[in-house]
Amino acid sequence: xxxxxxxxxxxxxxxxxxxxxxxxGLAAYSVFxxxxxxxxxxxxxQQLWQSYPPALKKAFGANIDLAAFDGFFTLEYFGQLWxxxxxxxxxxxxxxxxxxxxxxxTMELLLSQPVRRRSVVLGKYLFFLLxxxxxxxxxxxxxxxxxxxxxxxxxxxxxxxxxxxxFLFFAAVGSYSIFSAALFSTRSRAIFxxxxxxxxxxALDILAKLNNFVSNFHFLSLFYYYDPFRYLHxxxxxxxxxxxxTAISLFSLTAAVLWFNHRDIAC
Amino acid sequence: xxxxxxxxxxxxSSTAENSAAVIACRSLTKYYGPQPGISDxxxxxxxxxxxxxxxxxxxxxxxxxxxLMGMLRPTSGLAAILGYDAWKKSTEIKRHIGHIPGDVRxxxxxxxxxxxxxxxxxxxxxxxxxxxxxxxxxxxxxKNVKSLSRGNRQKVAIVLAVMHDPDILILDEPTxxxxxxxxxxxxxxxxxxKQRGKTxxxxxxxxxxxxxxxxxxxxxxxxxxIEVQAIEALRQNKIRHMDVTFAKEVNFEELRRLPQVxxxxxxxxxxxxxxxxxxxxxxxxxxxxxxxDLTFAQPSLEDFFLSFYGASRxxxxxxxxxxxxx
Numbered sequence: 001x002x003x004x005x006x007x008x009x010x011x012x013x014x015x016x017x018x019x020x021x022x023x024x025g026l027a028a029y030s031v032f033x034x035x036x037x038x039x040x041x042x043x044x045x046q047q048l049w050q051s052y053p054p055a056l057k058k059a060f061g062a063n064i065d066l067a068a069f070d071g072f073f074t075l076e077y078f079g080q081l082w083x084x085x086x087x088x089x090x091x092x093x094x095x096x097x098x099x100x101x102x103x104x105x106t107m108e109l110l111l112s113q114p115v116r117r118r119s120v121v122l123g124k125y126l127f128f129l130l131x132x133x134x135x136x137x138x139x140x141x142x143x144x145x146x147x148x149x150x151x152x153x154x155x156x157x158x159x160x161x162x163x164x165x166x167f168l169f170f171a172a173v174g175s176y177s178i179f180s181a182a183l184f185s186t187r188s189r190a191i192f193x194x195x196x197x198x199x200x201x202x203a204l205d206i207l208a209k210l211n212n213f214v215s216n217f218h219f220l221s222l223f224y225y226y227d228p229f230r231y232l233h234x235x236x237x238x239x240x241x242x243x244x245x246t247a248i249s250l251f252s253l254t255a256a257v258l259w260f261n262h263r264d265i266a267c
Numbered sequence: 268x269x270x271x272x273x274x275x276x277x278x279x280s281s282t283a284e285n286s287a288a289v290i291a292c293r294s295l296t297k298y299y300g301p302q303p304g305i306s307d308x309x310x311x312x313x314x315x316x317x318x319x320x321x322x323x324x325x326x327x328x329x330x331x332x333x334x335l336m337g338m339l340r341p342t343s344g345l346a347a348i349l350g351y352d353a354w355k356k357s358t359e360i361k362r363h364i365g366h367i368p369g370d371v372r373x374x375x376x377x378x379x380x381x382x383x384x385x386x387x388x389x390x391x392x393x394x395x396x397x398x399x400x401x402x403x404x405x406x407x408x409x410k411n412v413k414s415l416s417r418g419n420r421q422k423v424a425i426v427l428a429v430m431h432d433p434d435i436l437i438l439d440e441p442t443x444x445x446x447x448x449x450x451x452x453x454x455x456x457x458x459x460x461k462q463r464g465k466t467x468x469x470x471x472x473x474x475x476x477x478x479x480x481x482x483x484x485x486x487x488x489x490x491x492x493i494e495v496q497a498i499e500a501l502r503q504n505k506i507r508h509m510d511v512t513f514a515k516e517v518n519f520e521e522l523r524r525l526p527q528v529x530x531x532x533x534x535x536x537x538x539x540x541x542x543x544x545x546x547x548x549x550x551x552x553x554x555x556x557x558x559x560d561l562t563f564a565q566p567s568l569e570d571f572f573l574s575f576y577g578a579s580r581x582x583x584x585x586x587x588x589x590x591x592x593x
Contacts, residue, residue: 106373108372109427114362114389264340
């Protein structure tokens with residue numbers, strides 16, 4: 001435990017600046033969306049949304065009410081930009097945590113100490129989870145506090161449900177990225193593999209919404225399990241989806257630990 | 268005032284421990300794909316011994332050290348430290364090991380003191396030798412790692428390896444980048460540690476370094492251990508060059524007849540004598556003439572390896588040169 005704590009403290013010191021920048025950026029974008037909401041909430045957004053081609057609406061969420069505060073937030077932020085930023089954070093952090101140290105050669109120095117390889121993976125992963133939780137909270141607090149001021153309506157239970165779903169979804173992305181980082185010796189390869197999985201997953205999600213045949217394989221896409229509007233709007237939990245996300249994380253983390261335990265370092 | 272490196276437990280007091288091999292390799296083999304890194308390595312290092320691992324670049328020294336440090340998994344065979352499998356019990360045995368990697372990479376964004384604190388956090392015992400080592404190696408803890416020269420980075424690596432007073436030191440080219448004064452300081456530290464019974468496994472491609480500090484030497488080439496010798500035997504076996512300047516021209520045919528003399532080259536009043544073994548007879552023969560100057564040139568690693576490969580390699584080289592000339 002001392003080893004993990006030491007790694008955790010050091011990683012926090014090394015990452016605190018970038019973490020604060022990420023958190024401030026995410027919170028600022030929440031405030032930005034809140035700020036523009038009053039000026040457009042009375043516009044004929046729903047009619048505009050209905051006039052869009054059906055395929056486009058299907059791809060981005062046909063069930064979303066764009067004229068409602070939570071629908072607007074989902075389409076403008078939680079459904080598009082937010083996942084993009086948090087996927088970039090998850091992949092980038094996971095890849096740098098192991099692949100970066102191997103690539104820079106500092107992993108050899110670290111493993112010259114009486115530190116277990118699994119502690120290295122778990123220490124880095126634990127920090128990732130804490131940082132992820134902090135970023136989600138930094139995004140959602142302005143939404144909860146700012147909605148009444150901006151004249152929008154959002155339930156605290158819906159925000160909490162969205163927070164949990166987002167945490168499990170991005171944790172799954174970070175987990176398979178950690179596995180990818182344990183697999184490869186360079187950060188660039190680890191990032192490439194993780195980003196490729198995310199892009200293929202996203203493409204499959206879009207195609208599955210447009211094509212009946214491909215929809216049979218929709219469950220293979222990670223984005224199939226990410227539905228921010230459902231959680232934010234009605235606070236209804238899809239426990240099966242959350243279980244799948246948790247299973248992906250646990251499986252990926254276990255695979256990362258096992259692989260990292262048995263691989264050669266610095267060859 | 269005696270150095271604090273002299274204080275503490277003296278491992279040599281335990282004769283039982285001395286008799287056991289602290290480091291042992293049995294048929295240790297590591298392949299990188301089809302390429303052998305090290306093949307069928309058998310060696311053992313006793314407690315309190317400084318063992319030199321000598322070989323040219325790419326011979327397999329770093330691979331062996333990484334196997335001992337549990338960084339690489341052996342393809343076959345076994346590396347053991349303190350009787351434990353170096354791969355399976357890597358974490359446990361590292362509590363007793365200080366290590367300097369061949370290619371020292373440090374956390375660039377930290378200060379030296381911060382880095383030492385961080386590494387200290389993984390050990391149960393604090394680095395009680397840290398302050399003394401920093402002073403003796405003239406290293407400032409407040410400096411940024413990224414601003415350090417190659418030599419200063421090496422000093423940081425030395426402090427990191429020694430500050431916890433480990434029982435075993437596994438050092439890969441430890442004086443790389445150090446200036447001659449700091450090399451001396453490092454050798455002094457090593458010999459102090461030896462006096463306290465610490466075991467040292469030291470890889471090097473510098474013959475004089477190995478001769479100076481080691482008790483025994485393993486010679487490795489092309490991934491194979493060629494020879495293990497006590498340092499005295501190594502001194503006897505190695506080829507040396509003696510340059511003798513005479514007051515006037517001399518007849519050196521008598522010298523050629525001495526069994527220790529391998530070759531004599533003459534340039535005016537200067538003789539370059541290539542010899543192996545005891546020099547007593549040669550000195551006595553030379554003393555019959557008036558000598559102006561006498562020097563021993565340090566043999567190159569190439570010369571040294573010729574001692575073990577005989578003339579075959581030289582002949583190969585000569586043949587290749589001859590072919591090129593044709």
